[in-house]
Amino acid sequence: MxxxxxxxxxxxVLVLWDIDQTLVKxxxxxxxxxxxxxxxxxxxPLTERVDFGGRTDLHIARExxxxxxxxxxxxxxxxxxxxxxxxxxARADQVRREGVALPGAVALIGALAELPYVHQSVLTGNQAAxxxxxxxxxxxxxxxxxxxxxxxxxxxxxxxxxxxLALGRAAAATGGxxxxxxxxxxxxxVRDVEAALHNGARCVAVATGYTTADxxxxxxxxxxxxxxxxxxxxxxxxxxxxxxxxxA
Numbered sequence: 001m002x003x004x005x006x007x008x009x010x011x012x013v014l015v016l017w018d019i020d021q022t023l024v025k026x027x028x029x030x031x032x033x034x035x036x037x038x039x040x041x042x043x044x045p046l047t048e049r050v051d052f053g054g055r056t057d058l059h060i061a062r063e064x065x066x067x068x069x070x071x072x073x074x075x076x077x078x079x080x081x082x083x084x085x086x087x088x089x090a091r092a093d094q095v096r097r098e099g100v101a102l103p104g105a106v107a108l109i110g111a112l113a114e115l116p117y118v119h120q121s122v123l124t125g126n127q128a129a130x131x132x133x134x135x136x137x138x139x140x141x142x143x144x145x146x147x148x149x150x151x152x153x154x155x156x157x158x159x160x161x162x163x164x165l166a167l168g169r170a171a172a173a174t175g176g177x178x179x180x181x182x183x184x185x186x187x188x189x190v191r192d193v194e195a196a197l198h199n200g201a202r203c204v205a206v207a208t209g210y211t212t213a214d215x216x217x218x219x220x221x222x223x224x225x226x227x228x229x230x231x232x233x234x235x236x237x238x239x240x241x242x243x244x245x246x247x248a
Contacts, residue, residue, distance in 0.1 A: 011176065011182065012119055012174070012182070013184065014170055014178050015184045016151075016185050016186070017120065020188075020209070021189075022102070022209070025102060026099040032091070034046065034084055037087050048067035054125065054187070056159055057125055057130075058156070059153075065080065088130050088133060096136065096137070099134065104227055108228050119178075121166060122135075125153040131150070146173070149173050160199065163201060167183065183201040184202045184238055184241070186228075188209035189211050204222060223237060
């Protein structure tokens with residue numbers, strides 16, 4: 001049976017992409033913009049390092065403020081994130097010059113787009129306002145990502161909570177019956193893996209960031225790849241969900 005026929009019988013599959021270190025590397029613009037935002041909002045220079053990997057922008061703002069001796073009130077977090085988004089957007093040309101799409105990302109997005117039962121979006125720690133600046137590094141392939149059904153780092157501080165948000169948005173936007181067990185998260189950190197496992201979704205992990213393949217495997221990823229160039233391995237995971245219900 002063709003993929004399209006199997007997918008139509010089984011219902012939709014949702015593929016949710018992490019952005020940083022999974023699809024693209026945006027270069028130093030993000031950290032530089034964050035330093036500018038912190039100084040503008042609080043008068044404090046960025047001197048303390050906070051782990052950005054897999055964290056949402058809400059969480060990053062809270063921990064950054066604490067690390068610099070500031071009380072992370074909701075108002076201060078909001079002002080920091082909004083200022084960062086404005087400064088980062090103004091650095092879009094720098095991102096285009098210094099950032100890159102990671103190997104295999106464009107080809108894999110295109111291959112998934114050929115499966116008619118697949119809907120692609122993002123599940124990212126980035127704010128909704130900053131994600132498109134980075135995704136522009138993908139060129140024309142970015143058009144296959146439905147950003148209106150994604151979940152973002154300004155939606156909730158806890159990455160685990162982003163999965164049901166994306167499922168709800170996908171269902172509302174398309175009228176489809178989306179389910180966590182027919183959802184695949186693709187990311188490069190343990191937090192991506194944990195978000196998938198917490199919600200009963202599948203996870204494809206890639207060791208293209210700062211987390212090793214062994215760490216991703218121990219966290220419980222369904223498969224761990226060196227990068228996204230193994231297009232068939234990812235397609236196999238997605239196709240298995242496309243066939244699951246029709247084969248039952």
